Amino acid sequence: MVSLRQIDETMSKYIRPQTYPVAVKMLKSEEEIPKDVLRPLKEFGYPFTLCQALALCRTEEVTVVLDRDSQSCPIALVGLGFVKPDEYLSGKHMVVPINLSPEARKKAAASMPRFEFSEFNAVVLAPIQTARFDPDVIIFYGNGTQVMRLIQAAVFATGEPLTSKSVGSGGCLHAVVAPVLEGACKYNIPGNGARRVGLVADEQVEFAMPKNRFEEVMKGLELSHEGKQTYPINPGYLVLDYKMPPFYGELRKILIESSKG
Secondary structure, three states, rough: OHHHHHHHHHHHHHHOOOOOOOEEEEOOOHHHHHOOOOOOHHHHHOEOHHHHHHHHHHHOOOOOEEEHHHHHHHHHHOOOOOOOHHHHHHOOOOOOOOOOOOHHHHHHHHHHOOOOOOOEEEEEEEEEOOOOOOOOEEEEEOOOHHHHHHHHHHHHHOOOOOOOOOOOHHHHHHHHHHHHHHHHEEOOOOOHHHHHHHOOOOOOOEEEEEHHHHHHHHHHHHHHOOOOOOOOOOOOOOOOOOOOHHHHHHHHHHHHOOOOO
């Protein structure tokens, strides 16, 4: 299994993150919580959103643990399995956008990935450089080109495309919960909370990989780089007479010839 140090070195070399990639682990008991972690209620006297915890980890290099009482976002509480989901899934309760119909709210709520109630009772988050636990998922925040490179790495071995879905909110659940449930890498559009209180910039998107894909993605980064998929990409300037690689020209000729009547 590839180590967190190796992941850090590989991503630093090929992706050049502007903030720390975040290691996330779901916990079943108090005994699993690492020592010397930041607990919102104890340290600050009020709860955090999952978006805020992610922001602290990737910008301030701290480790944060959230349980039911210290997690302030109701949607994340449902997704993490810390509360029973019935009331949220009913569509009766107002969420943003506040003018959404109950029927649309119900459908959007049902689409959110979630763990079963009481399957876990806490989540711990830390930068991969300082994480003292074996993470279930690693989340990266970057620009579209950086995430493109990680997608290329994730599909390198098989060519199987990644899938993503979004309702414009609850992006943290698509990054934390969905990869664990599906065992697949995900790219996501962060939602309102991530933008407003989670320090996610307009141009940033998320990429999340579960632990069963760590080694595959890191190897894919290296091999796709060797295959001329690199970061950063110099866009240069618009060239109308752009010379495609010879093998592209050959494929184009074959496709055109095979399509003639």
